[in-house]
Amino acid sequence: MVVETASHSVISSVEELDDILTTPSEALVADLASLDGDVMVIGASGKMGPTLSMLAQRALDAAGAGHKAIAVARFSDAAMRTRLDAAGVTTIAADMHDAADLAGLPDAPNIVYMLGTKFGTTGREYQTWATNVGVAGKVAERFPESRFTVFSSGNIYPFRPVTIGGATEDVTPEPVGEYAQSCLARERMFEHASVTRGTPVAMFRLNYAIDLRYGVLYDIASQVHAGEAVDITMGNVNVIWQGDANAMALRMLTRASSPPAIYNVTGPETIPMRYLVEEFADRFGVAPKMSGQEAETALLNNAAKAFGVFGYPSVPLATMIDRVAAWIEAGGPTLDKPTHFQARDGRF
Numbered sequence: 620m621v622v623e624t625a626s627h628s629v630i631s632s633v634e635e636l637d638d639i640l641t642t643p644s645e646a647l648v649a650d651l652a653s654l655d656g657d658v659m660v661i662g663a664s665g666k667m668g669p670t671l672s673m674l675a676q677r678a679l680d681a682a683g684a685g686h687k688a689i690a691v692a693r694f695s696d697a698a699m700r701t702r703l704d705a706a707g708v709t710t711i712a713a714d715m716h717d718a719a720d721l722a723g724l725p726d727a728p729n730i731v732y733m734l735g736t737k738f739g740t741t742g743r744e745y746q747t748w749a750t751n752v753g754v755a756g757k758v759a760e761r762f763p764e765s766r767f768t769v770f771s772s773g774n775i776y777p778f779r780p781v782t783i784g785g786a787t788e789d790v791t792p793e794p795v796g797e798y799a800q801s802c803l804a805r806e807r808m809f810e811h812a813s814v815t816r817g818t819p820v821a822m823f824r825l826n827y828a829i830d831l832r833y834g835v836l837y838d839i840a841s842q843v844h845a846g847e848a849v850d851i852t853m854g855n856v857n858v859i860w861q862g863d864a865n866a867m868a869l870r871m872l873t874r875a876s877s878p879p880a881i882y883n884v885t886g887p888e889t890i891p892m893r894y895l896v897e898e899f900a901d902r903f904g905v906a907p908k909m910s911g912q913e914a915e916t917a918l919l920n921n922a923a924k925a926f927g928v929f930g931y932p933s934v935p936l937a938t939m940i941d942r943v944a945a946w947i948e949a950g951g952p953t954l955d956k957p958t959h960f961q962a963r964d965g966r967f
Contacts (some may be wrong), residue, residue, distance in 0.1 A: 796965015
């Protein structure tokens, strides 16, 4: 088993990127070996779901217990399903809004729940709530005996003064906008199941995961590379390598509890956007261009609790910056999914 090392800075192909993102650590293999049964990923076709599903299968294979990773999604992109099948993941095409599809899912004892919607919220708020809240309640009711990691968002927290750092899990949520409100409501659906039916749950409050095809670093770097001015009003951000975030999500299954365990997931740094613009400009050999003035508050997370349990992320910020810069200079493919992390009004 090859464990990713931070020294591997430049990634030259999607195949190499996928291999790095889906190579399990010994800690992940040990945690999944302690679980009974298969791991099902609901909402597996998003930005993180495919590599999380493949990572789970590789870790389960290494554990040697014969359990499966099961990826559940509508799979409107047939190529994505083919890619997962080729990696040994068991795929199930299902629409979680369809009662028959939900009822037909296998009774997996371990579930990573990733289903949600963010972009296009404004003007279609009803769809956002139906997906992020309505479906969540139905899934929690369908699997009362399963163990869950439930993806959530750091957007549920209030803006934090940069001088005092990111929100810890003890900070009372104050979501801004209907997307963030629906994320908190999704948590409440699983919290209700956990408290009333004993369902073990771990809440996974994430911001922001990145790989080379999308994410906060990609958004900033692509603007710098194109010679555009970057709006730095948000001022500061947190990021974490997607492979590290996926590994934490899977390992968190072993820490699920009733009432729910709550973990913030992000990188250890509070990163000034001005710094990121200047770093990418230096790598591209261009003049940094910025607009706006840094706000005194930002959406920031403190993930010290998760680091105490799972350790620090394996990929440091400097390596992420190097990788993203090299990818963009080489014309690497993009998912074309801007994060809109700069939004301060909760409208996506």
